[in-house]
């Protein structure tokens with residue numbers, strides 16, 4: 151299981167069976183340039199692999215305005 | 216993925232540039248893009264004084280930090296809109312940011328100007344965002360001129376520019392299409408306006424802000440609707456995903472081939488500007504829109520007081 155902190159929505163989402171950053175983005179219906187993804191304060195590219203139990207920050211980049 | 220510069224593990228992937236960068240090299244990429252924008256569009260020089268509009272969002276703060284890093288003479292200007300529960304937070308972030316980085320900042324309070332945004336929401340029938348936008352542009356321009364600044368810089372990025380161009384195109388708004396661009400030269404009553412981040416996407420500024428530890432104001436304004444704008448951005452995000460680089464090509468193509476044609480047409484049919492009879496700001500309507508809004512709010516308040 152991967153825990154996602156979604157910003158700026160301030161939601162916590164749990165995902166099962168996602169093994170890469172790209173898979174997480176797909177599940178969240180986000181294209182790779184629509185959000186930045188970080189683990190332990192480090193940015194990750196979509197090809198990075200994830201391990202069960204990890205927590206990610208996913209921040210959507212589109213600002214209204 | 217490996218960094219295109221140093222071959223270490225990349226942390227940002229940029230399909231439109233066919234490259235990726237690590238945390239050390241990414242800010243170098245960002246700096247180059249801003250340098251190129253300033254140089255090619257002749258935005259300003261190191262001898263000029265630049266006023267930077269700071270909303271508290273990632274774009275404006277990234278812009279301020281980067282221009283200061285490049286050695287430009289920058290002063291921030293934040294407009295406190297007086298919206299309860301939102302404006303205090305935005306203002307605090309801007310103030311903390313400028314203090315932390317030793318940057319000079321000026322704050323204008325709409326409350327003191329007699330026109331806090333909640334009053335507009337209550338007393339003016341037009342959509343609050345269009346009025347709010349006008350008021351901000353009015354004061355940014357006024358303060359730039361009064362303070363003797365050479366240019367006003369805003370944090371508009373490529374996605375903002377493309378979304379706006381797209382909206383203007385859908386309406387075939389020739390007046391807006393004639394002067395949208397990364398630089399608007401100074402003319403009577405208007406300061407020079409520049410957008411040094413116009414080559415960078417929202418994704419690119421978000422990565423920069425994250426790597427530079429910029430604490431951003433991301434709580435949306437309670438009055439924000441922005442629905443059509445956001446949906447245009449999503450549409451473009453999809454196009455960009457299918458053919459990376461298309462956004463930039465669309466915008467560059469407009470600047471090269473579209474804008475001159477609209478500018479020529481606007482020369483023929485555009486309305487001449489004259490100073491507003493109340494505040495002196497340039498307008499084509501005798502009294503400028505901001506002075507008219509002020510009068511409308513005053514009237515509506517007086518009526519409410521009588522009732």
Ligand code: SF4
Pocket residue numbers: 215296332343344345347348436437438439440
């Ligand atoms: S969302 Fe609308 S009202 Fe709120 S700050 Fe932006 S323009 Fe002004």
Ligand SMILES: [Zn+2]
Pocket residue numbers: 218219220221222223236237238239240241
């Ligand atoms: Zn590198």
Ligand SMILES: [Zn+2]
Pocket residue numbers: 491492493494495496502503504505506507
């Ligand atoms: Zn006026």
